[in-house]
Amino acid sequence: MGNTDTDVIIVGAGPVGLMLAGELRLAGVDCVVLERSTEPTDQSRALGFTARTIETFDQRGLLPRFGGFDTIPIGHFGGVPLDYREIQGGSYGAKGVPQSLTVAVLNEWAQELGTDIRRGWEVVDLHTYDEAVEVDAHSPEGPVRLRARYLVGCDGGRSTIRKKADIGFPGHDARIEMCFAEVTGVRVRPRPNGERVPGGMVLAFQQGPDTFRVTYYEKGAVPRQGETMPSFTEVADAWKRLTGEDVHGGTPRWIGRFTDQSRQASEYRRGRVLLAGDAAHIHLPIGGQGMSAGIQDAVNLGWKLAAEIHGTAPAGLLDTYHSERHPVGARVIVNTLTQRALYLSGEEMQPLRDLFGELSASEDVRRHLIGMVTGLDIVYEVGPGDHPLLGRRLPDHELIGLADRNGEHAEHKTTAFELLHKARGLLLDLTGDPALRAAAAPWADRVDTIAARPHEAGENNPFTGADALLVRPDGYVAWAGAGAAQPHGLVESLTRWFGEPTGATPTREV
Numbered sequence: 001m002g003n004t005d006t007d008v009i010i011v012g013a014g015p016v017g018l019m020l021a022g023e024l025r026l027a028g029v030d031c032v033v034l035e036r037s038t039e040p041t042d043q044s045r046a047l048g049f050t051a052r053t054i055e056t057f058d059q060r061g062l063l064p065r066f067g068g069f070d071t072i073p074i075g076h077f078g079g080v081p082l083d084y085r086e087i088q089g090g091s092y093g094a095k096g097v098p099q100s101l102t103v104a105v106l107n108e109w110a111q112e113l114g115t116d117i118r119r120g121w122e123v124v125d126l127h128t129y130d131e132a133v134e135v136d137a138h139s140p141e142g143p144v145r146l147r148a149r150y151l152v153g154c155d156g157g158r159s160t161i162r163k164k165a166d167i168g169f170p171g172h173d174a175r176i177e178m179c180f181a182e183v184t185g186v187r188v189r190p191r192p193n194g195e196r197v198p199g200g201m202v203l204a205f206q207q208g209p210d211t212f213r214v215t216y217y218e219k220g221a222v223p224r225q226g227e228t229m230p231s232f233t234e235v236a237d238a239w240k241r242l243t244g245e246d247v248h249g250g251t252p253r254w255i256g257r258f259t260d261q262s263r264q265a266s267e268y269r270r271g272r273v274l275l276a277g278d279a280a281h282i283h284l285p286i287g288g289q290g291m292s293a294g295i296q297d298a299v300n301l302g303w304k305l306a307a308e309i310h311g312t313a314p315a316g317l318l319d320t321y322h323s324e325r326h327p328v329g330a331r332v333i334v335n336t337l338t339q340r341a342l343y344l345s346g347e348e349m350q351p352l353r354d355l356f357g358e359l360s361a362s363e364d365v366r367r368h369l370i371g372m373v374t375g376l377d378i379v380y381e382v383g384p385g386d387h388p389l390l391g392r393r394l395p396d397h398e399l400i401g402l403a404d405r406n407g408e409h410a411e412h413k414t415t416a417f418e419l420l421h422k423a424r425g426l427l428l429d430l431t432g433d434p435a436l437r438a439a440a441a442p443w444a445d446r447v448d449t450i451a452a453r454p455h456e457a458g459e460n461n462p463f464t465g466a467d468a469l470l471v472r473p474d475g476y477v478a479w480a481g482a483g484a485a486q487p488h489g490l491v492e493s494l495t496r497w498f499g500e501p502t503g504a505t506p507t508r509e510v
Contacts, residue, residue, distance in 0.1 A: 016277030016294035017154035018106035023302025025113035026423040050093040052375030078342030159279035171263030174223035180215035186250035260284040268322040281329035303473035387480035395462035398455035442501030
């Protein structure tokens with residue numbers, strides 16, 4: 001660690017910051033999380049997460065901590081109906097999981113792994129150097145300066161880290177505003193997918209035995225400036241104008257608003273300062289895609305930053321965080337703005353809605369839209385090859401393990417995702433080929449070689465056409481081999497993603 005207080009300072013203890021902390025701790029990296037709030041919020045802007053994020057949590061063994069949840073099989077894209085079961089994954093994502101629960105799960109996990117979480121710490125400035133970065137913060141004990149090798153801003157759309165690092169945040173200001181309230185003591189007609197009404201759009205669903213969340217967009221409303229929130233009377237008045245339902249007699253638990261302001265950081269990395277989550281991208285929260293995209297930012301970044309700190313990262317690995325995740329964030333902004341135009345515009349947009357309705361009769365179009373909003377169609381450029389899994393996430397599948405992590409024969413059942421719980425690289429040997437183990441042995445400190453066969457073969461086997469797969473710690477397939485030539489390209493891929501093998505002369509200093 002040298003003359004630093006920690007390896008990584010993470011600013012923000014929301015879902016993104018906590019997920020990143022857990023990823024770093026799994027890799028043996030010291031980190032400190034600084035959070036301005038003294039207590040975790042009990043308010044929940046997001047009420048679920050996408051199918052890709054379900055997979056992300058499953059890859060780390062976190063799903064049981066949520067206590068079970070339903071998934072969303074049917075939904076829409078800007079009002080165009082979609083059945084998410086048309087593609088692998090079978091749902092839009094988790095239903096009815098409040099963000100407060102997600103934070104609680106990730107907070108507990110990160111602390112179990114040894115994360116130092118400091119609440120009541122507000123970062124006010126930063127200073128970057130060639131070998132380190134420092135932050136100035138107001139702590140409960142007074143002003144403090146901390147020094148680390150890297151700094152990651154997970155501090156939301158108004159990110160202090162982004163501003164102090166002078167990273168651009170281009171995009172457009174708010175044009176529309178949507179308001180919501182969690183209300184007890186009243187009942188309204190559920191409108192879980194939203195409903196266009198003459199005055200705008202309304203959305204309502206039950207959150208508990210006596211609680212409803214009502215959300216609305218009213219045509220002509222001018223977005224408020226700053227963080228000003230509507231009063232409950234304003235919300236109840238608007239709801240009555242739009243629906244005829246009277247919620248004035250209810251008790252508000254929480255009132256909020258959001259807009260379609262859409263911006264994206266021009267750089268996800270500037271030297272030793274990085275951004276993730278809302279600090280890197282903001283948009284209209286249609287479908288709860290923002291938190292999910294941020295959690296996936298954290299998982300993409302965590303293993304790369306850890307490799308950089310351990311001195312094993314190949315040249316340019318950390319820069320792939322921007323090159324891989326920036327296009328994903330941009331695509332989320334595009335799809336949320338498109339949905340806004342389809343769903344919230346007036347009759348002048350009806351021809352476009354009609355056209356989308358016609359296009360959605362095509363299976364290819366439906367699958368394209370489903371993949372976009374669930375995140376299940378994300379593909380990274382990982383190198384040469386033509387196997388359909390290259391650059392995509394490893395599908396979960398029951399496996400019969402042929403050996404334990406030490407290579408001893410020990411047939412047992414496992415799953416593809418279970419093999420990723422420790423956030424290490426994985427070489428999945430599907431045929432028990434000793435040449436693979438020999439080729440990967442020099443990377444054994446970073447990559448586990450596991451011999452296993454699919455529990456189901458034939459059309460139910462997602463690994464058809466591959467005898468071996470190299471999987472990155474974030475769950476994406478980096479190499480696929482088949483037949484007698486299966487070791488071909490493996491060493492190159494191991495070097496590209498995991499650096500020089502143990503004992504090799506380092507190609508650079510970190």
